[in-house]
Amino acid sequence: MSKEFQWIGKPTLRYDGVARVTGHALYADDLRLPGMLVGKILRSPHAHARIRSIDTSRAEALPGVKAVATGQDAPVTYGILPVSEDEYALAVGKVRFVGDEVAAVAAVDEETALRALSLIEVDYEVLPAIFDPHEAMVREDVKIHEGTKIANIERQASLSFGDVEAGFASADYIREDSFFKGAATHAPLEPHSAMAHFQDGKLTVWTSTQVPHYLQRYLSKVLGLAQDRVRVIKPVLGGGFGGKGEPLPLEFAASILARKSGRPVKITYTREEVFLTHRGRHPMHMKLKTGVKSDGRITALHFESLLDGGSYGSYGVVTLYYSGQLLTGPYVIPAYSFKATRVNTNKPPCGAQRGHGAVQPRFAFEVHLDRIASDLGIDPLDIRLKNAMESDTRTVNELRITSCGFRECLERSAEKSSWKERRGKLPEGRGMGMAGSIYISGAGLPIYFNPMHHSNVRIEVDRSGRVTVFCGASDIGQGSDTMLALVAGEVLGVPPELVRVVSADTDTTPVDLGSYSSRVTFMAGNACHAAATEVRKRILFAVAEEHGVSSEELDLRYHLVEIPGNPPKTMSFAEAAALAEAKGGMVCGSGGYTPPKLAGKYRGGGVGPSPAYSFSAYVAEVDVDRETGVVKVLSLVAAHDLGRALNPPAAEGQVQGAAVMGLAETLFERNDFLNTGQHASPSLLEYKVPTALDVPDVLPILVESVDPEGPFGAKECGEGTLCPAIPAVINAIYDAVGIWLHDAPITPEAVLNALRRQRQKE
Numbered sequence: 018m019s020k021e022f023q024w025i026g027k028p029t030l031r032y033d034g035v036a037r038v039t040g041h042a043l044y045a046d047d048l049r050l051p052g053m054l055v056g057k058i059l060r061s062p063h064a065h066a067r068i069r070s071i072d073t074s075r076a077e078a079l080p081g082v083k084a085v086a087t088g089q090d091a092p093v094t095y096g097i098l099p100v101s102e103d104e105y106a107l108a109v110g111k112v113r114f115v116g117d118e119v120a121a122v123a124a125v126d127e128e129t130a131l132r133a134l135s136l137i138e139v140d141y142e143v144l145p146a147i148f149d150p151h152e153a154m155v156r157e158d159v160k161i162h163e164g165t166k167i168a169n170i171e172r173q174a175s176l177s178f179g180d181v182e183a184g185f186a187s188a189d190y191i192r193e194d195s196f197f198k199g200a201a202t203h204a205p206l207e208p209h210s211a212m213a214h215f216q217d218g219k220l221t222v223w224t225s226t227q228v229p230h231y232l233q234r235y236l237s238k239v240l241g242l243a244q245d246r247v248r249v250i251k252p253v254l255g256g257g258f259g260g261k262g263e264p265l266p267l268e269f270a271a272s273i274l275a276r277k278s279g280r281p282v283k284i285t286y287t288r289e290e291v292f293l294t295h296r297g298r299h300p301m302h303m304k305l306k307t308g309v310k311s312d313g314r315i316t317a318l319h320f321e322s323l324l325d326g327g328s329y330g331s332y333g334v335v336t337l338y339y340s341g342q343l344l345t346g347p348y349v350i351p352a353y354s355f356k357a358t359r360v361n362t363n364k365p366p367c368g369a370q371r372g373h374g375a376v377q378p379r380f381a382f383e384v385h386l387d388r389i390a391s392d393l394g395i396d397p398l399d400i401r402l403k404n405a406m407e408s409d410t411r412t413v414n415e416l417r418i419t420s421c422g423f424r425e426c427l428e429r430s431a432e433k434s435s436w437k438e439r440r441g442k443l444p445e446g447r448g449m450g451m452a453g454s455i456y457i458s459g460a461g462l463p464i465y466f467n468p469m470h471h472s473n474v475r476i477e478v479d480r481s482g483r484v485t486v487f488c489g490a491s492d493i494g495q496g497s498d499t500m501l502a503l504v505a506g507e508v509l510g511v512p513p514e515l516v517r518v519v520s521a522d523t524d525t526t527p528v529d530l531g532s533y534s535s536r537v538t539f540m541a542g543n544a545c546h547a548a549a550t551e552v553r554k555r556i557l558f559a560v561a562e563e564h565g566v567s568s569e570e571l572d573l574r575y576h577l578v579e580i581p582g583n584p585p586k587t588m589s590f591a592e593a594a595a596l597a598e599a600k601g602g603m604v605c606g607s608g609g610y611t612p613p614k615l616a617g618k619y620r621g622g623g624v625g626p627s628p629a630y631s632f633s634a635y636v637a638e639v640d641v642d643r644e645t646g647v648v649k650v651l652s653l654v655a656a657h658d659l660g661r662a663l664n665p666p667a668a669e670g671q672v673q674g675a676a677v678m679g680l681a682e683t684l685f686e687r688n689d690f691l692n693t694g695q696h697a698s699p700s701l702l703e704y705k706v707p708t709a710l711d712v713p714d715v716l717p718i719l720v721e722s723v724d725p726e727g728p729f730g731a732k733e734c735g736e737g738t739l740c741p742a743i744p745a746v747i748n749a750i751y752d753a754v755g756i757w758l759h760d761a762p763i764t765p766e767a768v769l770n771a772l773r774r775q776r777q778k779e
Contacts, residue, residue: 023574025729026509029664032499033253033492033520041422042253045210045225046285047051053212054083054123056271057130061119061136064146064363064694065161068110068139075136076122081129084278085137086121091273095235097228097263099465101330104366105160106239106269106360112141113161113328114365115694116267116293121284123274141286146694148361150302150325153360154603161328161361163224169361170424171326172334172358174341174621177354178413184317184352188308192389195304195778196381198221198743201681202297202323203370204384204706209291212283213271220272221248225255227262227491231464235264236272251521254499257493260296262533263331267294292699296368297688299336300325301377303383308667313393313400316520317352320344322378324359324367330366331359333359335624339374342625344382345412346444346455347423347632348404352733353413363694369533371678371740375456380574383452383744388757396440397451397748398431407452408722415617419629420732422658422722423453426634429718430492434636440752446641447651448753452744453634455625456737458660459536461615470609472540473527474548476505478556478604479565482591484509485517486548489529489540492520495735496667497537501545502662504728509556511590515647527607535733538663539629542728547608555604559597560588629724631737635676637745641753643772646765649713650680650746656718660732665719672717672738679742681707683761736754 036042067089073085088109096102108119120137121473123128147153147161153169161169185191211224220242227230236245254261267284274282286294302323308316324341326333341355370376390400406412408421430451431437440449463471475487486505492498493595502516509516520526529541553573560578561568564586572579580586588596597604615626636654641647655676662668686703689697723730747758756771 018719022145023507023510024503024513025663026661026665027667029423029499029503031496031667032502037253044207045212045223045252045257046210048223048252050212050214050611051434052284053280053281054125055130056121056123056274056282057134057759058118058267058270058284059120059134061115061117062107063112063141063143064115065144066112066141067144068108069142069520071120071138072138073120076133076292077130079133079136081125082122082133083125083280084274086273086277088272090237092568093239095239095264096330097231097332097464098330098480100334103330106266106273114363116365117328118270121274124664148362148364148690148694150360150362152325153362154358161363164659165361171330173335173356173357173682174337174393176341176414176619176621178397179352181317181319181352181354183738185308188316189311190393191306191308192385192392193304193306194385194388195759198301198377198380199762200298200300200367201245201686202292202295202688203258203260203372204701204704205256205258207287208288209267209294210263210283211268211271212281213275214281215276216561219246220276221250222268222272222329223250223252224268225261226251227493227533229491229521230489230528231531232264232268236269239269240272248524251491254491254493257532258371259373259386259533261493262369263296265294268762269379288701289699292696292704293365295327295365296331298370298376299367301340303378303381305381307385307389309389311393313390313395313403315348315350315404318344318350320355322357324357325358325362327362327364327366328622331366331367332373333367336369336374338621338624340378342414343375343427343455344378345414345416346418346630346718347406347453349406350413364690369712371675371696372456372590372736373534374739375589376743378452379740380743383741384757384759387748398427398436400449401427401453414625415622416626417615419726420660420722420724421632422720423632423634425720426632426656426658427453428652429720430634430636433716433718434635434638434654446640446643446753448749448751450637450745450748450752451634451748452741452748454632454740456631456733456740457534458539458631458733459612459627460534461612461626461628462623463530470544471610472544473607473609474541474544475527475607476548476605478552478594480595480598482594483517484511484515485519486545487519487526488541488545489523489526491531491532495671496664497532497541499667500538500542500663503547504542505549507729508516508546510513510576513575523554538728538731538733542731543610544608546728547610549607551606551608552604554599555601555606556593561597561602562600563779599767601626616730629660629727629732631733633737633741635741635745637749639746639753641646641750641751641768642755646768648684648750648763648768652714652716653680653742653745654716655738656720657734658720658722659734660724660727661721662719663729663731668719668734669717671734673715675735675738676715676742677707677712677737680746683743683746683763685762687762
């Protein structure tokens with residue numbers, strides 16, 4: 018192929034853009050089938066209770082009710098991670114948080130379904146509840162899950178790399194700090210919705226999911242159906258951010274009710290139910306101890322984290338390891354150790370949220386690093402440049418770094434913000450702060466162990482020249498369908514807008530493991546590139562044979578095959594495709610991607626390794642009102658190393674969107690609970706997310722390090738772009754008014770209290 022790109026690196030319209038903005042896109046809740054019933058779920062009013070009995074007879078007798086289900090209809094545990102399958106479709110024997118799913122009904126309309134829920138009688142034995150993770154670590158008398166060996170500790174990890182003791186001994190300065198990052202939730206525009214239909218022994222589920230393949234596997238397991246009798250289809254999805262990244266109770270409940278009633282059943286959550294389902298950011302208590310030389314060079318780091326996992330496992334084991342494993346970049350750390358503990362509490366389960374596992378530790382470390390720089394009288398930019406990692410290296414915990422544009426991210430964000438000229442020199446109450454980050458581009462291992470590809474793509478070209486890409490990946494708004502059309506189009510010389518993409522249907526598309534861990538561009542993109550390359554070879558071989566030339570002499574660009582000769586000739590792509598079909602049958606190709614073997618040679622070494630890593634460096638400018646404590650972010654310069662920008666406007670949008678989510682978690686979002694375990698703000702009226710009026714100017718800077726293993730050199734730009742936003746703002750607050758804040762989200766009250774303490778010290 019020619020080195021000059023046809024469409025890569027140039028603005029490309031979103032594959033589904035027109036349908037979304039014109040209202041023609043169909044989301045899960047838009048779907049209707051003849052005879053469809055409305056499903057509703059009965060939820061526990063108690064944070065912790067044993068279920069003595071459930072009487073559904075009155076609900077079943079209500080006119081218009083067609084099916085009622087309880088945990089006895091599916092007494093099989095499941096969970097996104099095979100190591101923590103601790104959930105039931107509907108509660109069996111016990112409830113563990115306010116909102117836990119107890120029973121479900123299907124009725125002819127919503128009013129009847131809600132009336133039926135009120136007629137279900139549940140006899141509860143209320144049990145002591147635990148809401149504080151520190152208490153959960155030691156309460157042997159209260160077991161949220163009976164199988165836990167030590168109190169309510171779900172999982173612990175303790176790892177050490179390099180000579181940590183010697184690293185601290187050689188340090189000229191050692192600093193220790195503690196931090197806390199509160200919970201946050203995803204708040205997608207689209208609530209969870211699922212419609213199930215059971216017909217002729219086969220279950221079909223249309224649902225707003227990020228992981229069709231995993232959902233298919235667990236529907237098969239929980240309902241006792243062969244996997245080939247379960248079909249999962251993802252319609253257009255209105256945002257996930259991790260909250261739709263695992264099988265959820267409504268998908269099982271709708272399926273059970275559909276099988277029992279013999280009619281389609283749809284369940285769409287209210288916004289309160291979305292909050293109660295949660296699976297969002299873990300509250301995390303963190304301690305750091307770092308040794309440095311007098312010039313700021315790091316000699317050793319020790320990190321401890323306590324994760325409040327809520328009531329169930331979810332992605333928690335991965336979060337636990339990520340909290341420690343991903344702290345060995347983007348700086349060179351020669352000696353490192355961490356201890357992490359995840360406990361269960363009687364709150365909604367925490368899981369994966371954008372920047373999964375890395376956001377909380379990155380906040381803590383980047384503020385901690387700024388404090389060290391302040392103590393030593395070093396510019397925060399300079400201490401980061403002093404320790405910045407480089408390409409083609411390995412971290413102390415065996416993470417393989419291929420491309421790395423971190424140093425360029427630091428330099429360009431500093432340049433665009435005029436860091437050297439402006440930091441520390443702004444008017445009273447104004448300040449600038451910096452932070453860096455590293456994140457994965459896909460996991461090194463699949464969620465369940467198997468020897469197959471992590472992502473697969475099939476491409477078909479018919480005799481008209483139409484190109485169709487089949488892939489199981491879920492486009493959750495990040496634009497992965499557009500990416501597939503772009504990659505296939507570039508390889509085949511076909512404009513991306515002429516490439517059809519069929520995605521996320523377990524009956525018609527090959528397996529992809531889902532949209533999580535920023536894996537789709539790297540993994541599905543590589544699989545698509547391989548499939549398109551196979552198709553390209555088929556077409557060029559047929560043309561070469563027809564014209565008596567070598568296929569290496571041909572080029573396929575801009576919808577034409579260029580044939581050498583005197584004079585040279587051209588053949589349209591459609592003509593070439595028809596010729597290839599005539600000579601060898603249907604023109605198709607398949608490709609798959611499996612990461613190289615990257616796992617570290619130690620227990621837990623499979624969590625953290627990735628085929629590539631992205632890097633970021635942000636500079637925030639803030640205004641702090643000393644009278645009210647209100648912090649306003651004025652601007653954010655966001656430099657992100659994404660390998661190569663396949664579609665620059667889309668990449669810039671990802672950077673801006675993630676940065677705004679980070680700012681929201683810094684200043685607005687509070688996922689709090691009352692002392693009864695009831696969610697304190699289960700609506701978008703009380704749970705504050707920024708509006709357009711709250712969003713500052715975000716200047717995205719795309720740093721292209723061109724990864725040697727990514728599709729056309731691309732890496733991720735969807736999740737890692739959130740991580741530096743929180744610490745950049747908090748470090749800017751210090752520059753503005755001289756106070757350090759160690760708890761996030763921050764409030765005006767916290768700012769005023771810190772200012773008060775500052776005055777008392779003066």
